[in-house]
Amino acid sequence: MSTIAPEPVAGARTGLAGLLVVPATLFVAIGLLGPIAILFRYSLNQFIPGQFMVDGLTIENYVKFFTDSYYLTVLARTVRVAVMCTIACLVMGFPLAYVLARTQSRFKNLLIIAVVLPLFVGNAVRAAGWMTAFGSKGALNASLMGMGLIDQPLEIMFTENAVLIGIVAVNLPFMVLTLQSVIEGIPRNVEEAAFSLGAGPAAMFRRVLWPLALPGILAGTILTFILAMNAYATPVLLGGPKFQMMGPLVYGQFAQQNNWPFGGAISFILMTATILLTVAAHLIVQRRYR
């Protein structure tokens, strides 16, 4: 074995490493930070109907959001839906990820593809499919009513439940894949050691598997939470016009109301809420388990 530590990154000494990060950095700077900065500037502008946007430096757009119970309800609903979806993804995703990580089956790769398969169908296409399947005149209700099992069509579409199910279906693969890769990195021997020391399955999970999978659990929940907070197609198509969430609300302000300053403000509130909740969850979990 060599006693000289290798360079952490190939080419670190020649400055090549610095060059390697340039393209991605530029891309993020131009594609993300720039628009965000502009958006933030817009959110401080005034909106006067008929005049579109007037340059200014005011917080009235933010005040408007936080003083109107309608918008606060939308924010609360978005957070609620995102939290519930994330929990559902974790509860359903962990066992699935565990089985995928531990299976010795030669069909393992096929199983992983099966998990990713739903992502091959875009959100909008999927939601459209559900509208035809679960709508009041859709396949399910038509069959049930045709068989005389129900008189009134089941109200599945355009409810919060429909949105929850829709978002979970989209986000679950992200959770499963994140957890699976982390669980695969936990040696099976460690679980067996816990069993041999007298830990039953529940105790093993609580004291060994969960804490060791925690980095993956954090990554997976953050990923699905962010996706759920910013969901657009699913709430629009499955929630209907009355079920407003933050994503569609932002888009409406820009595209329909032409109110760019208020749209910018809502964007910033959504982004800040997402970051704050993510960081808070991270801190709470870390404090409990480290």
Added chain:
Amino acid sequence: MARLSIEHLRKTYGDLTVVNDVNIDIADGEFLVLLGPSGCGKTTTLRMVAGFIAPSAGSITIGERSVTTLPPWKRNCGLVFQSYALFPHMTVAENVAFGLEMRKIPPADRAPRVAEALRLVQLAGFDERYPRQLSGGQQQRVALARALAMEPDVLLLDEPLSNLDAKLRQEVRVEIRDLQRKLGLTTIMVTHDQEEALTMADRLVVMEKGEVRQIGTQRELYERPADRFVAGFIGRSAFLDGDIVAPGRFRTKGGVAIGCAAATRIGAATLALRPERIAVGGEADGLHNRFEARVEHASYLGAILEIDVSLSGPDAIDKDRMLLQIPNKAGIAEPKPGETITIGWAEDAGLVYPREG
């Protein structure tokens, strides 16, 4: 501590039999080693005792308790893995206390037992370290302390030294052996390392192809190997294929006649000779079997010279090749290929086994 009894243990996967009718009785406080080449079923046997693999048939009894159908967490078997399998998110003390915690022993009572276990493995004062801060040998000692702290009925060691470097392996080997004796632990160790097995075991079980070939002490296995496999696996043997033509008379394939007291049943056979029973040069004078052997190849291995010789002449179809091991005494030069050396052995030196193939 308790005795352990394995009866008619069997494991099959479909048509594949991995462990076939294994019967082992281990006395209270005995150190038993399962030895065999990889794929011989020794690890599967150990994992069935630990409860990670359900046997297809047979029973396992620890003390008076049949554990055959019990899950691993109810068996009270202390297990030490090749890869240590410490809990990386817990300190050394937490690792060692884990078994006690699972047994609902109050924290105040755990501390002295953890300290005692760590003292036994000479790691007192390492309580607050994390496994990643320890060397491989220290990690394996923590794993041992963790298994000992819960006072297991049986200690199971799954190739515990294979991940350690040679010098450390010797050290930890002696430590484990001393601890096992001191605490009177009934122990099963699995290994493929013959030297490790011979130095540590009270008794050894040689396994091959899922079956027990022989159970016995080191001396029994070496001096009276039950079959050709054991004769070749425990220590070295020189083998000569041929036939027993009359009681006491063995004839090699190449036609060399050898007197052999162990040859009784007439038929195809293999003669096995331990290297130290074969005399070379002047030492061979006066021995019943004395031959001029032609050197085919010689290797210098430090403490010994390994010489491949053939007994029959260069014209024979079957040259009756055999491998000699000569102690490297001062002044001995290794012979060159083509040279002739005198070798010999006593009539009672060889063992015979039915010829395979």
